Amino acid sequence: MLAEDSAVELEKRLLHLELISSPTHPPSTSTSLAELLQTALSRFNEIRNQNSTIDDFLRKYVDLQDTLGQDTNELERTALDVASIKEIVLASEDGLDRLAEQMVDLEALKEEVDSTVLKDLSRLIPTMSPLESKHIEQRKVVWGVRERYLRELDSYNSFIDSTSRLFIHYHQLLAEMEEMVSAAERAQRAA
Structure with missing residues (x-):
C-alpha cells in the first residue's frame, strides 16, 4: 500500500510540476510517466521533421560525435590563423543563424527532459x-x-x-x- 501511495503522490507532484512549468499543452490528469516521455519524444520528432536544419545538424552530430567528443583533436593541435577562422564563420553564418532560430523550439523540451522526476528514476526502480x-x-x-x-x-x-x-x-x-x-x-x- 505504501508503494501505491508513493506512486500516486509522485504522479500528483509530476502533474503539478508540468502544469506550472509547461508553456504549451497542459497534460491530462491521467498522463503517466511513459506517456509524458512519449509525448516529449513525439514533439521533438515533429520539430525535427519540420526543420530540416535541425535534422541535418543531428545527423552530422551523430556522424562526428567521436571527433567532437574528444578533448584534444587535430584541429586543436594545428592552430588556424584568424583569417581562416573568420572565413569559416562567415561561410556558415546563414546556416548558424537558421539553426539558432530553430534551436529555440527545442528549448521548450529541455524542461521536460531535465525534470526532477526523470532525474529521480533510479530511486523509483525498486518500486517498479x-x-x-x-x-x-x-x-x-x-x-x-x-x-x-x-x-x-x-x-x-x-x-x-x-x-x-x-x-x-x-x-x-x-x-x-x-x-x-x-x-x-x-x-x-x-x-
Missing part, C-alpha cells in the same frame, strides 16, 4: 520491480483467458456450422417431401 513482475503475471493470465476465449469461440462456431448444415439438410428433405406430396396430389386429381 514488483509492478513489472505483476504486469508479466497479468499478461500470462490475459493470454490464458484469450486462448480459452478463442477455443470457446471455435467451439461455438463449429456448433453453429453443424446446426446450420442440419437445418439445410432438413430443409432439402422437407422440400423433396413437399414435391412428392404435390406430385401425388396432382396424380390423384388427374386420375
Whole structure:
C-alpha cells in the first residue's frame, strides 16, 4: 500500500510540476510517466521533421560525435590563423543563424527532459520491480483467458456450422417431401 501511495503522490507532484512549468499543452490528469516521455519524444520528432536544419545538424552530430567528443583533436593541435577562422564563420553564418532560430523550439523540451522526476528514476526502480513482475503475471493470465476465449469461440462456431448444415439438410428433405406430396396430389386429381 505504501508503494501505491508513493506512486500516486509522485504522479500528483509530476502533474503539478508540468502544469506550472509547461508553456504549451497542459497534460491530462491521467498522463503517466511513459506517456509524458512519449509525448516529449513525439514533439521533438515533429520539430525535427519540420526543420530540416535541425535534422541535418543531428545527423552530422551523430556522424562526428567521436571527433567532437574528444578533448584534444587535430584541429586543436594545428592552430588556424584568424583569417581562416573568420572565413569559416562567415561561410556558415546563414546556416548558424537558421539553426539558432530553430534551436529555440527545442528549448521548450529541455524542461521536460531535465525534470526532477526523470532525474529521480533510479530511486523509483525498486518500486517498479514488483509492478513489472505483476504486469508479466497479468499478461500470462490475459493470454490464458484469450486462448480459452478463442477455443470457446471455435467451439461455438463449429456448433453453429453443424446446426446450420442440419437445418439445410432438413430443409432439402422437407422440400423433396413437399414435391412428392404435390406430385401425388396432382396424380390423384388427374386420375
